[in-house]
Amino acid sequence: MKDAFIPFSRMAPTPSGFLHLGNALNFILARLFVYRQVGKLHLRIDDMDGIRTRKEVIEDIFYSLDWLGLNWDTGPSGPEDFYARFSLMNRMDSYGKAVDTLLENKLAYACDCSRKSLAAQGIMGAYPGLCRNKGLYSETMKTSIRLQVPENTKINMGLRTQALAEDFGDFVLWRKENLAAYHLASVLEDDAMGINLVVRGADLLPSTAAQLFLAQTLGLQNFPAAFFIHHGLVAGKKGEKLSKSRGSHALCEMRESGISPAGIFSFAADFLHLETKDKIQDIETLQRIFNDCPEKHPLLQGQGFLEISI
Numbered sequence: 001m002k003d004a005f006i007p008f009s010r011m012a013p014t015p016s017g018f019l020h021l022g023n024a025l026n027f028i029l030a031r032l033f034v035y036r037q038v039g040k041l042h043l044r045i046d047d048m049d050g051i052r053t054r055k056e057v058i059e060d061i062f063y064s065l066d067w068l069g070l071n072w073d074t075g076p077s078g079p080e081d082f083y084a085r086f087s088l089m090n091r092m093d094s095y096g097k098a099v100d101t102l103l104e105n106k107l108a109y110a111c112d113c114s115r116k117s118l119a120a121q122g123i124m125g126a127y128p129g130l131c132r133n134k135g136l137y138s139e140t141m142k143t144s145i146r147l148q149v150p151e152n153t154k155i156n157m158g159l160r161t162q163a164l165a166e167d168f169g170d171f172v173l174w175r176k177e178n179l180a181a182y183h184l185a186s187v188l189e190d191d192a193m194g195i196n197l198v199v200r201g202a203d204l205l206p207s208t209a210a211q212l213f214l215a216q217t218l219g220l221q222n223f224p225a226a227f228f229i230h231h232g233l234v235a236g237k238k239g240e241k242l243s244k245s246r247g248s249h250a251l252c253e254m255r256e257s258g259i260s261p262a263g264i265f266s267f268a269a270d271f272l273h274l275e276t277k278d279k280i281q282d283i284e285t286l287q288r289i290f291n292d293c294p295e296k297h298p299l300l301q302g303q304g305f306l307e308i309s310i
C-alpha cells in the first residue's frame with residue numbers, strides 16, 4: 001500500500017439478520033487494514049430495506065461490536081442515535097433524485113415485471129431488459145426502476161473482468177415498494193462519505209462491478225477511485241453461506257454457547273496467516289501483531305483491487 005494512502009472505510013452490516021462470524025471477520029479485517037495506516041472507520045447500517053429491519057437486529061449490531069471491542073470513528077453511537085440521525089430511510093429523497101436524473105437521461109427505465117412473471121417465462125438469472133422500450137413511467141414509482149446495462153459491458157477489476165451485461169443484466173435501482181435498492185443506496189453513501197477502502201466478501205465481486213458501472217453512469221468521482229479488498233467467505237458446516245444459515249454461526253448464539261472473542265480473533269489471525277504464540281485476547285493485541293507484520297506481506301500489496309482467499 002502506498003505511504004500516502006490514508007484509508008477511510010466502513011463496517012456496513014445489512015440488518016436483515018443477526019450478525020454472524022463472517023460479518024465479524026469482515027469488520028476485523030477492515031479495522032486492521034484501516035488502523036495500520038492510521039485511517040478512519042465509519043459504521044453504516046444498511047437499512048435501506050426498512051421493511052425487513054427488526055429492532056432486535058439493530059440492537060444486536062451494537063452489542064456485538066462492543067463484545068468484540070470493535071470501535072469506530074464516525075457513525076451512530078447506539079440504536080437511538082441510529083434511528084434519529086443515521087438510518088438510510090431518512091436519505092430516500094436523495095436516492096430518489098439520483099434515479100430521477102437517470103430516468104431523465106434515459107439511462108434507467110421503469111419495469112413492471114415481477115419475479116413470478118419472469119419465472120413463468122423461464123428467466124431466472126440476469127434480467128434481459130424486457131421493459132426497456134415499453135416507455136412505462138410511474139409518478140409514484142410503484143414500478144421498479146432498472147439501470148440500462150448495454151450489451152457487452154465489461155468491468156475491469158484487477159485480476160478479473162466482470163461481464164456485467166451477461167452476469168447481472170439491467171439491475172434494479174428502485175424497488176416497487178418505493179425503496180432504494182441496495183446497490184444504489186450503498187454506492188451513493190460510499191461516494192458521499194468519501195470512502196476510499198471497501199472491504200467485502202468475495203460473493204460481492206459481481207456487485208462491486210455493478211456498483212462501479214452505476215457510479216460511472218452517475219458521474220461519481222470517489223467510489224470508482226476506491227481500493228477494494230474482496231476476501232474469502234466463512235462457510236457453514238455444509239458449505240452454505242452464513243447469511244443463509246441459521247443459528248450456530250450467529251454471534252449471539254456463539255456468545256450463548258460460551259465462545260469468547262478470543263476464539264474469533266485467533267480465527268482472524270489464521271485467516272491472515274499471522275504468526276501468533278499466545279491466544280489473542282483482544283482486538284488491540286491482534287492489531288499490534290498485524291501492524292508488526294512486514295510490508296511485503298501479500299495482503300499489503302494491493303492497489304485498486306485485491307482478492308484474498310480463505
Ligand SMILES: [Zn+2]
Nearest residue numbers: 111112113131
Ligand atoms: Zn420489466
